[in-house]
Amino acid sequence: MITEELIFATLGEKGFEQLTKAFYRRVREDELIGPMYPDQDWAGAEERLREFLLFRFGAVTRYLEKRGHPRLRARHMPFRIGIAERDRWVLLMGEATEEVVADAGVRDALMEFFAQVADFLRNTPEEGE
Ligand code: HEM
Numbered sequence: 001m002i003t004e005e006l007i008f009a010t011l012g013e014k015g016f017e018q019l020t021k022a023f024y025r026r027v028r029e030d031e032l033i034g035p036m037y038p039d040q041d042w043a044g045a046e047e048r049l050r051e052f053l054l055f056r057f058g059a060v061t062r063y064l065e066k067r068g069h070p071r072l073r074a075r076h077m078p079f080r081i082g083i084a085e086r087d088r089w090v091l092l093m094g095e096a097t098e099e100v101v102a103d104a105g106v107r108d109a110l111m112e113f114f115a116q117v118a119d120f121l122r123n124t125p126e127e128g129e
Contacts (some may be wrong), residue, residue: 026092033088033089048067056115082124
């Protein structure tokens with residue numbers, strides 16, 4: 001089984017840094033979700049996601065010290081997140097993990113986590129839902 005410890009041991013801080021960099025390089029260019037992010041603070045957005053992941057997988061507490069409890073649902077409420085936005089976020093993160101994470105098992109485990117959280121963050125019902 002691929003545990004959080006194994007994921008963190010495989011990527012290390014360096015791997016999570018490369019992953020968030022590869023992800024935001026794509027988000028910045030994306031016409032659907034790119035405009036949601038603060039144009040003046042891409043470095044900050046990248047740092048928040050990176051430190052959240054280091055906290056989640058490596059129990060590194062920098063995120064908590066700076067931002068407190070993640071409260072991800074509340075923090076995503078200002079943004080319209082439906083199926084299209086969720087799928088785009090996951091697609092771009094999938095490309096970033098392909099680029100950065102060599103081990104396919106670790107990649108799959110990470111993507112399962114991302115897909116679950118992304119779905120949990122949906123806050124805009126679709127037509128007929
Ligand atoms: C479902 C599609 C998603 C969209 C459209 C989205 C969009 C955003 C936006 C626009 C921000 C504000 C950027 C900033 O920090 O200034 C943000 C913040 C953040 N997002 Fe997402 N996000 C999504 C999914 C996720 C997922 C799946 C995760 C984690 C696995 C995540 C983790 C975070 C974190 C940690 C922050 C910073 C929270 C804070 O401390 O303020 N997001 N997101």
